[in-house]
Amino acid sequence: MRPGQLAVGSVDRVDRVETLTHRRALERGYWFARGLLDAPPLTALCAQVLGICARRGWLEGRRGFANDSPEFLQLQLEVHSLPAFDALRRDARLRTALEELLGGAVRDRQGDVCRLLFPAAPEFTTPPHRDQTYMKRADAVWTAWIPLGDCPRRQGSLAVLPRSNQLGLGNAVPRGARWRRFDFAAGDVLFVHSLTLHRALVNRSAEIRVSVDYRYSSMAAMNTLAQ
Numbered sequence: 001m002r003p004g005q006l007a008v009g010s011v012d013r014v015d016r017v018e019t020l021t022h023r024r025a026l027e028r029g030y031w032f033a034r035g036l037l038d039a040p041p042l043t044a045l046c047a048q049v050l051g052i053c054a055r056r057g058w059l060e061g062r063r064g065f066a067n068d069s070p071e072f073l074q075l076q077l078e079v080h081s082l083p084a085f086d087a088l089r090r091d092a093r094l095r096t097a098l099e100e101l102l103g104g105a106v107r108d109r110q111g112d113v114c115r116l117l118f119p120a121a122p123e124f125t126t127p128p129h130r131d132q133t134y135m136k137r138a139d140a141v142w143t144a145w146i147p148l149g150d151c152p153r154r155q156g157s158l159a160v161l162p163r164s165n166q167l168g169l170g171n172a173v174p175r176g177a178r179w180r181r182f183d184f185a186a187g188d189v190l191f192v193h194s195l196t197l198h199r200a201l202v203n204r205s206a207e208i209r210v211s212v213d214y215r216y217s218s219m220a221a222m223n224t225l226a227q
Helices: 024-027 037-054 070-080 081-090 092-102 131-135 219-227
Strands: 005-009 017-021 030-033 113-117 141-147 156-162 189-193 198-200 211-219
Touching: 024 030, 024 092, 030 092, 037 070, 037 081, 037 113, 037 211, 070 081, 070 113, 081 211, 092 141, 092 189, 092 211, 131 141, 156 189, 211 219
Parallel strands: none
Antiparallel strands: 005 017, 005 030, 030 189, 113 211, 141 189, 141 211, 156 198
């Protein structure tokens, strides 16, 4: 493998691995990296997140909660204070991938979130959207979407619409859209450009899906905008 390239999952078959260049990732608007991270720290962080939920009584008879609910906001406060959450954000392999995508040094803490998707709760499943619609940023932002454990499609993994980052703003899904869906193993990461349409799948399993979004922007672009 040459410098500047990473092994990532194919857009057509997630069980085959191919090498994609930075330019190809920018064209498609996403980058699926198989086995980029070590699994044990992810499952350990998952246990801590679920421990918070258990102490708060959020696991008994719940179908989930909205992103603007008091429970969701409290979850963010507690998860963001965990050393393991910060350590994952600063993982060297994760940052190297982001440096490839953003063309240099990156700035983190650009809107990190921990999410829960409960089983049989379609009303809380994230609909198709572009992050740019809500961030309204002048610079590019890439999100690293990381499930904290194995996450097959039936558990509500993420789907992306390839090359939708080239279609402009708005959350309308083009007619005939062909979504790319992925079965994640612990350690797989999906990088999504802020202009790429993406959505969650309904959690049809019996397990809660626990995932984190880490967002990064270019340090150089941020410094230019600040001048």
